[in-house]
Amino acid sequence: MIRLYCIARLLCTATVVCAYASQAHAAISVTDDNGATVTLAAPAQRVISLAPHVTELIYAAGGGSRLVGAVSYSDYPPEAKQIPRVGDNTALDLERIAALKPDLIVVWRHGNAQAELERLRALHIPLFFSEPHQLDDVALTLTKLGTLLGTSGTADAAASTYRHDIANLRARYANRPPVSVFYQVWDQPLMTLNGTHMVSDVITLCGGRNVFAKLQPLVPTVSTEAVLAANPEAIFTASTGATKPDKPLPQLDKWRAWPSLKAVARNNLFAIDGDLIDRPTPRLAQGAAQLCEDLDVARSRRPASKQ
Missing domain, CATH: 3.40.50.1980 (Nitrogenase molybdenum iron protein domain)
Known part of the structure; x- marks a missing residue:
């Protein structure tokens, strides 16, 4: 009886060891x-x-x-x-x-x-x-x-942390009045992002609308005339470094040559740390929060509706 018990114990142990060994070498x-x-x-x-x-x-x-x-x-x-x-x-x-x-x-x-x-x-x-x-x-x-x-x-x-941060932003800004946005990647040549890019998803999250979402390819080249025709309410670009610029970057400041452009007339020229907005990493939640806040600023600068 004792012998049978010992054999059973050995078989059980061997089974467990084999199971662990199988798991340890299982392909991923x-x-x-x-x-x-x-x-x-x-x-x-x-x-x-x-x-x-x-x-x-x-x-x-x-x-x-x-x-x-x-x-x-x-x-x-x-x-x-x-x-x-x-x-x-x-x-x-x-x-x-x-x-x-x-x-x-x-x-x-x-x-x-x-x-x-x-x-x-x-x-x-x-x-x-x-x-x-x-x-x-x-x-x-x-x-x-x-x-x-x-x-x-x-x-x-x-x-999980990242999903929670994004969900909070989505819940907060999903129903805000839409803001038309031009996202400037580069100024010479003038380049933007279409609707399949991550940044465009951030713009949508914040209640914005990418005015060039339907263009191809992922990073299309556009003309100054096309931007003027789209007449965005806000213009964004990426800056270098985590400190928000005190004044618009040169590539944004040039838009002041067209004072009738809605983004210029309302002073809605924004720059966000490129590492926070252009890199698809958990820090994107920080860049999204900044863009959402800037779009709220743009909303606050809308002319009062006439009664």
């Missing part, structure tokens, strides 16, 4: 923003980021210590500045990337040059393509990275 799979399935044999331990927003997302997902390489301008959080550089979004050091022996490379589908991506594929290292377009995509990317890195606890918490 997620779907990236290119629609491809990315599969790893185990959580990634050596990761290379090929976009500044990706670096920030990996830190937020709890994988900062796994980063062995990053591209230029990967500057947040501050410790990201110490990560070895492997190029920028247009030119990559493939030899250095290979020498770092990564088990996962996270790339920016829109920002990294196509020729460079093809060369990366030849290394036969798993690639995860990141290209968030909607506000909710930031949280989804965090959870996917958490799965690939084995840091789901941290990643899920960061995603």
Whole structure:
């Protein structure tokens, strides 16, 4: 009887050990923003980021210590500045990337040059393509990275906080009177963003309306005449640094040459820290809050309706 009990105990223990071993070696799979399935044999331990927003997302997902390489301008959080550089979004050091022996490379589908991506594929290292377009995509990317890195606890918490912040903004501004908005990416040539870009989603969140939402491609070139014809109530652009400028940036100030433009007549020329509004990361909630506040300022500057 004792012998049978001992055998049963051994079989039970073996079953548990096998189960744990099976879990430990189970493949990890997620779907990236290119629609491809990315599969790893185990959580990634050596990761290379090929976009500044990706670096920030990996830190937020709890994988900062796994980063062995990053591209230029990967500057947040501050410790990201110490990560070895492997190029920028247009030119990559493939030899250095290979020498770092990564088990996962996270790339920016829109920002990294196509020729460079093809060369990366030849290394036969798993690639995860990141290209968030909607506000909710930031949280989804965090959870996917958490799965690939084995840091789901941290990643899920960061995603939950971000979702909560965005939900609060949506609840607060969803029913505000709409404001027509021109978002200026660059001034020479004059460039903007269409409705599929993340920034356009932020504008909508805040009760704004992107006047060039229907244009193609993602970052279309427009004429000064087109902006004047659209006559936006507010004009936004991204600034460098977290301190809000005391006066409009030169690329915005030039619009004062057209005093009849609604945004100029009402002094609705706004600049937001580019790192908070252009990068699809958890800090986007901060940039969205600023844009929402600025749109409220624009609403407050509307002429009083005549009785």
